[in-house]
Amino acid sequence: MTRCVLGQNQYGKAENRVVKITRDGDTHHIKDLNVSVALSGDMEEVHRSGSNANVLPTDTTKNTVYAFAKRFGIDSAEDFGIRLARHFVDDTAPIHRARIRIEEYAWDRIDTPDGTPATGHSFVRRGQEIRRAQITYDGHSVQVLSGLKDLTVLNSTGSEFWGFLRDEYTTLEEDRDRILATTVSTWWRHTWDGTGAPAPDWDRSYRRVRTHALRAFAETYSYSLQQTLFAMGVRVLESCDGIDEIRFSMPNQHHFRSDLSPFGLTNDAADGAVYHAADRPYGLIEATVLRDGADQLIPADLTNL
């Protein structure tokens, strides 16, 4: 029989999406990491015989990431990674090597036009959103839709969700202080139709819509993402002449507060909590907001394109 040997091997939990909010009065700070753990050591037996005696479960490595975020905070990706790596190797005899890989996502504060923060808890993810336009001309008039996508925003407080319908399948608990996060995808329709009046200043119009939508997101105390969406649309229509209709598609990017009670840790929102940022499934909230009397002309299926 051919004799085979075990070559390089490692294991652990990959892509732990950990969000830590630190509260300094009404000013919040956010650390948003994607942490992957890979451990190696005396792992001959688990591969050969199935004995798990030397295996620290990947589930434990995940719990450790969230518990350490709460217990020690996250000063920097490097500090956090060093602490985790040392713990796995120094405190677990069969583990001889730990590799911690971390991606960090940067957030800026949502500002007012004079550069002061709109609130202490409203953030926009760094990295440019994508601006877009769709122009249709039928030989008589022009229709201009403008839009944006990939604009990710987050409120670390000022959001609740409760009082919802319940049936025999409902398990969701009411939440009086949650993270509200979404990636805004939107189109808006200009009243200008290419006849008569000169064309709007498209760049200025874009900046105004973006600014007002962001400020409405930041400043709306929210009982649902639906309510926030509508407030954003109303603010845009009230602030921008020449726009009659705006449609949003907004995924509810759920942030679940980690249950750290098995490790003797409280994890209340009021003290600054650690969250697991789930990527799917997600709630998808979509709606059009119209000026009263305006026609609804933006196709519903355009929003996600």
Ligand SMILES: O=c1[nH]c(=O)c2[nH]c(=O)[nH]c2[nH]1
């Ligand atoms: O803002 C929300 N709207 C919902 O419709 C909903 N449904 C849910 O489970 N969570 C939320 N959050």
